[in-house]
Amino acid sequence: MIAAGLMIVQAYGKEIIAEEIVLDSLPEPFDGFRILFITDIHRRRLPSAKLSLLKGRVDAVFLGGDLTEKDSPLERFADNIALLVSIAPLYAVHGNHDHKANTPVVDNIIRGRGGHLLLDENVAFVREDTTLWLTGVDYPRSSGKISYAPLPPLPFSESENPCRIILVHDPLWLSQSGSVPGDLVLAGHTHGGQIILPFIGRRHVEAFYRTYDAGMFQWPKGDGTKAFAKVLISRGFGTSHLPLRWRSPAQMHVLTLRREPSS
Template identity: 30%
Template structure:
């Protein structure tokens, strides 16, 4: 009996160690994403997407894993949370800026800190905050890509209609929302082509393939392509199982 209990205890310790390692993975997943209506004159759009950083620190090791140039970086919310020093947030922003210009949307945990201080820090570092707004990218030939961002849906701050007001009728529309539940507010007539989200952590801890949320990945819904990341950090417990930490290098182009 003592031997049995000792074996179970050892297995539990090993499992926790493994889960801790999974939570600290430094992975960049490459994605080739094509759309029939992507503006051909842009060639391709290269985006580094990272969501749910929480308490983690962005190291040079992560940056070195991004082998190709980046047009811009998107932080998909939960850049921070309660207890994370502002100095670490500043460090993470400066690290990501080495890859390219940075765009940010608010996540629910970002509101656990003094969001006025966080807002000021982001603005001082020239991070573009997409809080129910949009920016327009234009090719030399005059074709458009609209990058929209909404505030956090769980805090009832998201207003997609406001972001859409910043868009022309023509152009490729790419929406950033921390919470993928924004899909329920999207209408087909909004003509949103691509959505990037995080928040769910892929369930973070999954036993026998089951977790509180689905694993991250791509879905086709309401005439749009939705991508949900497992995220880079963790919340509550610094552990992962069956949903390892990840970041993403997306190359978006026109379907050939």
């Protein structure tokens, strides 16, 4: 009973992780650009009192998919989106559970509340004639083997060095991409394992998730430069199946982008 109580507490946690991420190619005007990043909300209601304090303190809200799920109350989902849009401009991608919900209604709620749903699209943030790019990767609707669409190209020549964030629900996308032309990848889906048992650890079908479960990683860009993209995989805010977590508490993120310090 004690263990079950602790698992429920971790499942319904409201922790916001604040961290700085250094990106070599970040344009100077974007030094300090702040993102509220939340993924895998599922059935949960977002904490209005806590998140409302971030209004005016973050520049954008990024949602990494599984924003709701089948049979979850749409009114609750609409309230969550309205709350986030009131904090800062919102950009979202689909997750697998979003496609199992009433997808057209879900999409209309996002757009109707003023959010931006990215279906393999680029968004340009512009400051002082410099650009920070966001690319939203849509989770495929097809059943069976997951096949992603190619990333939309950026309007840059090869001689330029754009700074790009890639927002994708499932980090397994990385292993299916011949190259990762981005500086930062934000993902979720894994729930950090959700329940990590002693001695057994993370029991995922895909071996990929046993390493890339939650936290910050590096992934080769695969562009011949030997450079790496930074990858943040969130444990997410909600749960899948049972509302229980163990050694993988719920989390949200406030990410502050920083330039590489000059030597």
